[in-house]
Amino acid sequence: MSSQAELDKVIRSEYEAGFTTLVESDTLPPGLSEDVIRFISAKKGEPEWLLEWRLEAYRKWREMPEPEWAHLHYPKVDYDAISYYSAPKSMEDRPKSLDEVDPELLDTYKKLGIPLHEQEMLAGVAVDAVFDSVSIGTTFKEKLAEAGVIFCSISEAVQEHPELVRKYLGSVVPKSDNFFAGLNSAVFTDGSFVYIPKGVRCPMELSTYFRINEANTGQFERTLIVADEGSYVSYLEGCTAPQRDENQLHAAVVELVALPGAEIKYSTVQNWYPGDENGKGGIYNFVTKRGVAHDNAKISWTQVETGSAITWKYPSVVLRGDNSVGEFYSVALTRHAQQADTGTKMIHLGKNTRSTIVSKGISAGKSSNAYRGLVRMGPRAENARNFTQCDSLLLGDRCGAHTFPYIESKHPSATVEHEATTSKVSDDQLFLCRQRGIDPEKAISMIVNGFCKEVFKELPMEFAVEAGKLLEVSLEGAVG
Amino acid sequence: MLEIRDLHAAVNGKAILKGLDLTVNPGEVHAIMGPNGSGKSTLANVLAGRDNYEITGGQAILDGHDLAELEPEERAQAGLFLAFQYPVEIPGVSNMEFLKAALEAVRKAQGKEEWDSVTLLRKAREACKQVNLDAQFLKRGVNEGFSGGEKKRNEIMQMLLMEPRLALLDETDSGLDIDALQTVARGVNSLRSPERGIVLVTHYQRLLDYIVPDHVHVLSDGRIIKSGGKELALELEQKGYGWLTGEEESA
Numbered sequence: 001m002s003s004q005a006e007l008d009k010v011i012r013s014e015y016e017a018g019f020t021t022l023v024e025s026d027t028l029p030p031g032l033s034e035d036v037i038r039f040i041s042a043k044k045g046e047p048e049w050l051l052e053w054r055l056e057a058y059r060k061w062r063e064m065p066e067p068e069w070a071h072l073h074y075p076k077v078d079y080d081a082i083s084y085y086s087a088p089k090s091m092e093d094r095p096k097s098l099d100e101v102d103p104e105l106l107d108t109y110k111k112l113g114i115p116l117h118e119q120e121m122l123a124g125v126a127v128d129a130v131f132d133s134v135s136i137g138t139t140f141k142e143k144l145a146e147a148g149v150i151f152c153s154i155s156e157a158v159q160e161h162p163e164l165v166r167k168y169l170g171s172v173v174p175k176s177d178n179f180f181a182g183l184n185s186a187v188f189t190d191g192s193f194v195y196i197p198k199g200v201r202c203p204m205e206l207s208t209y210f211r212i213n214e215a216n217t218g219q220f221e222r223t224l225i226v227a228d229e230g231s232y233v234s235y236l237e238g239c240t241a242p243q244r245d246e247n248q249l250h251a252a253v254v255e256l257v258a259l260p261g262a263e264i265k266y267s268t269v270q271n272w273y274p275g276d277e278n279g280k281g282g283i284y285n286f287v288t289k290r291g292v293a294h295d296n297a298k299i300s301w302t303q304v305e306t307g308s309a310i311t312w313k314y315p316s317v318v319l320r321g322d323n324s325v326g327e328f329y330s331v332a333l334t335r336h337a338q339q340a341d342t343g344t345k346m347i348h349l350g351k352n353t354r355s356t357i358v359s360k361g362i363s364a365g366k367s368s369n370a371y372r373g374l375v376r377m378g379p380r381a382e383n384a385r386n387f388t389q390c391d392s393l394l395l396g397d398r399c400g401a402h403t404f405p406y407i408e409s410k411h412p413s414a415t416v417e418h419e420a421t422t423s424k425v426s427d428d429q430l431f432l433c434r435q436r437g438i439d440p441e442k443a444i445s446m447i448v449n450g451f452c453k454e455v456f457k458e459l460p461m462e463f464a465v466e467a468g469k470l471l472e473v474s475l476e477g478a479v480g
Numbered sequence: 481m482l483e484i485r486d487l488h489a490a491v492n493g494k495a496i497l498k499g500l501d502l503t504v505n506p507g508e509v510h511a512i513m514g515p516n517g518s519g520k521s522t523l524a525n526v527l528a529g530r531d532n533y534e535i536t537g538g539q540a541i542l543d544g545h546d547l548a549e550l551e552p553e554e555r556a557q558a559g560l561f562l563a564f565q566y567p568v569e570i571p572g573v574s575n576m577e578f579l580k581a582a583l584e585a586v587r588k589a590q591g592k593e594e595w596d597s598v599t600l601l602r603k604a605r606e607a608c609k610q611v612n613l614d615a616q617f618l619k620r621g622v623n624e625g626f627s628g629g630e631k632k633r634n635e636i637m638q639m640l641l642m643e644p645r646l647a648l649l650d651e652t653d654s655g656l657d658i659d660a661l662q663t664v665a666r667g668v669n670s671l672r673s674p675e676r677g678i679v680l681v682t683h684y685q686r687l688l689d690y691i692v693p694d695h696v697h698v699l700s701d702g703r704i705i706k707s708g709g710k711e712l713a714l715e716l717e718q719k720g721y722g723w724l725t726g727e728e729e730s731a
Contacts, residue, residue, distance in 0.1 A: 432622075442581060453571075
């Protein structure tokens, strides 16, 4: 754990990631049309099939209404005021190594605490960092290549492994799945691609850091992870964004494919800029994350959500194969004017499928925090089982917590259990801490961290520490 | 070190302490006894600064600090420790984590050297041993799923580590069997020192067989109505509180 001095420093800091890197960008004027999509596709040198795929997505998207069912209130997004392509200019000539990378970019990562140079030396984590829309540095490639693991940007995968991309892209989240996924399919610029071959246990945790940089540039990451039969991979995603005044749209799509006997563990620590006290300038985060688990496969989502003005996110698992397992562990913290409508969907199709949902919502300030979860037992889901635990913790009396569980069972032998609690940090707990000399802010943060422990223990070690620190920072001023 | 003069206090607006005087000098052990509802626990909570326990008159001074002017954590940092009558659970926060935060805050405020993790763990294990708690309890959530007796011993364990200037024990003996009572008493006795004051709030004389007090006070209706030496406690046991308060009481 961090020392007290470090924690104090963190507690005092305002949103440290709030700075803008001055990098010249090759940015499209705002607006979306077929020409814009052709531009993006041409810029990336994509094959014809992918352009067609994008155009088809765009045409469908134009006819789709924006969803309004979520427990969220925000002004309509003007999709024509967004610029759909932006790449740092110095990327025109791809740097051959990190040494050639724009020092200002590297400095940005340093401020975020992810110095690539050091990460190359620190064993264990390979980083595919997304700066705006183009990947700038990929490490540990050789070690992964030895194991036969492919870990690269999705643009690179389109060029190098078109057969895999073509087979699986949109296979989990179809391009017209929902409004935001449709938009993403039309205009996605970059993201990560992972392929783990049959029977391979990925030798290290894979990690991507995202960052929005250009003003008014929507970010449309596309991530595709395919774990072939009997393989295993743990993937970490973390993000943060600079402070600014206009709302920034973020509509990512993540697709996971766990083939028979494979296991994918996907962990997220999300720290997008949440906006000021009134929510001004925060990120709008509309994400579609879904995995398909084939026979005996397992998909586990763990997320710690502390950022964004608006969060709309339901990492889901389609339990297609018999004996497949789906898990969702989530901590969502909202404060100030943040709004989160998040949860999961567990779609049980196969026999003996099992799913576990543990959701911890923490609301402070005048924020609103909703859990929305769907558990569906299909007509073939013999002996399927789900357990859902959904706990809410309120700090203060101006915030709200809501739970919207949806349960559909079409098989008589399926079991669905749902437990929900709502509690407040008790005065007695706070007094015990204060009587032992602990100041109220530290005490609240400790109590909240304890509340989240079941979820944090699912995170890889370094990430768990980072997540704890994030909560600590986020809870600053949440007392009283 | 602790000077309480004409202390008046209210709980949720209801007057409970009505002019209490008490002086505790370093090295002394005081027992505050009295029937239920006499204000014993109120005194402990008022001194520690619990919400809704309000000083409405008089003063409580600890080593020159007017307690009314300090936040609860500042009182703790000034060396005041309260062993709770009903220790609350904090799920998911391990005892060790909790102790680390508490000791860091208090030792820093007192200008004592910080303990590194190794020292802290060693001291914590010793303290556990002293109160017959398995070291596994350090890893468990604070009081989470502990039995009544384990909670009380956990309080004493914390007290041993915190090395308070003034220790207040609020009915620490309630709900303990004789073995646990002796364990707790051994822990408290090991803390007796010329530098430290100890105030035991208790309903029964039984604890005082093991922690022999220098002074015994009887509290009734928010005032101390009689003070004496350790023999006063024995007398109370024989005669009950009615002898002093003029009321029937079946203690």
